[in-house]
Amino acid sequence: MKYRNIILLFCFIILTNCSKDSNNSISESEQRIEIPLSNVDYSSMDNWAFHPNKPTFLTNYNLDIAVIDENLQIENTIPIVNNAYTNTGIDVFFVHPTVLTQNEIPEYIEIQDQPELLITGTIVTQGALLSKYGRLFAPRYRQSTGKTYRPETDKEIQASIIAASYSDVKAAFLDYLNNHNNGNKIIIAGHSQGSYLLAMLLRDVIDTDENLRSKLITAALAGMDYLYASENSYLGGWWQNIPLCTTTNECGCVHNWTSFDKSQSLPEIDYAMPQFNPYLINSGLVYRTFNESEDWFIQDFSFYDTQTQPLRYYIVPDTNYNLSAGNNFIAFDNLYNVRHKRDGLTKVALSIAHNPEVNDMRPNDLANEVFHPNYSDWGYHIKDYHIYLWALMQQIDLKINNCQ
Numbered sequence: 001m002k003y004r005n006i007i008l009l010f011c012f013i014i015l016t017n018c019s020k021d022s023n024n025s026i027s028e029s030e031q032r033i034e035i036p037l038s039n040v041d042y043s044s045m046d047n048w049a050f051h052p053n054k055p056t057f058l059t060n061y062n063l064d065i066a067v068i069d070e071n072l073q074i075e076n077t078i079p080i081v082n083n084a085y086t087n088t089g090i091d092v093f094f095v096h097p098t099v100l101t102q103n104e105i106p107e108y109i110e111i112q113d114q115p116e117l118l119i120t121g122t123i124v125t126q127g128a129l130l131s132k133y134g135r136l137f138a139p140r141y142r143q144s145t146g147k148t149y150r151p152e153t154d155k156e157i158q159a160s161i162i163a164a165s166y167s168d169v170k171a172a173f174l175d176y177l178n179n180h181n182n183g184n185k186i187i188i189a190g191h192s193q194g195s196y197l198l199a200m201l202l203r204d205v206i207d208t209d210e211n212l213r214s215k216l217i218t219a220a221l222a223g224m225d226y227l228y229a230s231e232n233s234y235l236g237g238w239w240q241n242i243p244l245c246t247t248t249n250e251c252g253c254v255h256n257w258t259s260f261d262k263s264q265s266l267p268e269i270d271y272a273m274p275q276f277n278p279y280l281i282n283s284g285l286v287y288r289t290f291n292e293s294e295d296w297f298i299q300d301f302s303f304y305d306t307q308t309q310p311l312r313y314y315i316v317p318d319t320n321y322n323l324s325a326g327n328n329f330i331a332f333d334n335l336y337n338v339r340h341k342r343d344g345l346t347k348v349a350l351s352i353a354h355n356p357e358v359n360d361m362r363p364n365d366l367a368n369e370v371f372h373p374n375y376s377d378w379g380y381h382i383k384d385y386h387i388y389l390w391a392l393m394q395q396i397d398l399k400i401n402n403c404q
Contacts, residue, residue: 032282033159035204038171040111042139043179047111047172049096049120050138052085052180056120058136059085063129065315066324067331070360074325075333078313080132090134090185090217090400093176094127095169097192097223098143106148106157108164111140125317126191126222126385129329133187133396137180139172141165143193151272158272159279162196166285169197170205181215185403187396188219191385195221195256196274199238200285202254207239207287213252217403218245220255220392222384226273227256228295231345237295238275240287245302248395251403255300255395259350259387260379261370262337266347267377296345303391304338304350311336311352313390316365331390332362338387352380352387 040047045054063080099119102109123138130136144165148158190198198221206212219242227244228237235243245253260266275286304311313331318324334355341351354364369380380387 028278029282031156031278033156033163033279035163035170035283035285036167038167040141040168040171042172042175047140048138049116049123049140050084050094050136052087052135052137058082058124058128058131061124061128062326062328063131064327065129065313065329065331066318066327067313067333068323068362070357070362072323072361074323077327078331080129080329082131083134084128084131084136086135087184088134090187091176091181092127092130092133092136092187092189093173094123094130094136094138095141095190095194095198096123096126096138097190097194098146100143100145103146106145106150106153106161108142108144108148108161110142114140114143116140126389127189129315129389129393130187130189130220130396132393133400134184135180137172137176139169141168141172141197149193149272149274151270153272155277156279158274159277159283162274162277162280163283163285165193166197166200169201173201173205184215185217185400186215187217188221190221192223192381195224199224200274200280202242203239203287204285207241213241216242216252217399218251218253218255218396222255222257222388223378223381224256225258225267225297225349225378226269226275226290226346227254227298228275228290229298230291230294231296234298236287237290237298238286244298245300245395248302249398249402250302251399255302255388255392256298257300257350257384257388258379258381259352259384260341261366262341262351262353264376264379266341266343266349269346270377292346297348299340299348299350301340303388303395304340306340306342308337308339308353310334310355311338311387312394314365314386315389316386321363332365335360335362335364336366336387349379350387 065078067075069075337353337355
């Protein structure tokens with residue numbers, strides 16, 4: 001039975017009103033839940049989208065990137081070695097974003113009821129190129145629906161649903177850590193819901209463990225807004241000891257970014273996000289509560305700063321364009337401009353502007369995003385990894401030499 005149904009049944013039995021107002025009778029410091037043990041068996045390869053012990057098409061997948069010029073010709077090819085099944089001494093643990101057809105009520109969806117092909121495709125689109133660094137571990141998990149993250153969802157119900165999703169990610173990571181890590185360095189990466197769950201994993205499992213922190217090359221958490229710290233600080237918000245990256249070669253830090261069009265107004269705070277849920281905070285999945293009068297929101301500015309500059313290598317799969325002469329990925333260099341934009345203490349993002357050459361024939365891959373129902377609140381959310389992936393990889397290359 002889903003957590004939502006369990007909670008509603010409990011409310012009925014004790015004749016308690018479980019609306020948002022019912023939480024007012026409990027002090028915020030007392031609002032907590034027990035984090036459940038996952039019921040997913042991660043020794044079974046059925047519960048992994050990608051795993052070194054699970055042969056898939058990624059085994060021999062071509063990761064080379066064809067750079068397409070303004071005349072739609074291949075300017076050059078960037079070779080990327082596929083180490084998804086090779087032990088390089090570095091492993092990549094990737095958690096995918098929400099990939100569901102169900103979205104009607106707040107709940108989590110069982111793994112067998114999820115679209116497997118869409119999930120594997122999404123992971124390849126966003127995370128496959130990170131396989132240049134080493135073996136790829138990408139679990140499936142009981143995803144929470146989008147409605148779970150809506151403001152109208154009761155905070156306790158939200159926390160219980162998210163905790164179930166998180167318990168799977170934690171169980172998968174512990175299975176990897178106990179059975180496959182063997183002392184390797186770790187890159188943690190995810191997007192959207194995957195990033196939020198990984199943020200909880202960083203706090204719950206890694207943040208207070210000095211040995212695990214020493215293994216962490218970086219955590220790339222895209223599409224997760226409202227990271228906070230004391231004003232002018234980059235440490236001590238969601239995590240106590242793990243900082244946001246402030247230099248390109250820094251190890252053991254978090255890369256975090258969201259992407260908006262240059263013309264967009266950045267949104268107000270959405271308190272429906274997990275880092276503002278007192279039940280999750282008090283249950284140990286967030287270090288401390290956001291202080292609106294003393295904190296600011298922060299994102300990664302270590303590669304692109306406040307000055308407008310060309311975006312290097314916007315990377316997309318070639319399936320929609322057929323421009324690469326056989327490569328699976330293409331890149332458009334200098335097709336967009338980018339800068340780190342801040343509009344006050346609580347509004348910060350990557351600002352993107354389409355900037356083609358005269359008679360430029362390259363497609364604007366971002367054009368249709370303006371029609372997405374979440375565009376006004378989340379901008380180019382779906383394209384976060386395409387926008388920043390090259391910058392991320394350039395920084396990981398530097399970190400690897402510095403993290404040994």
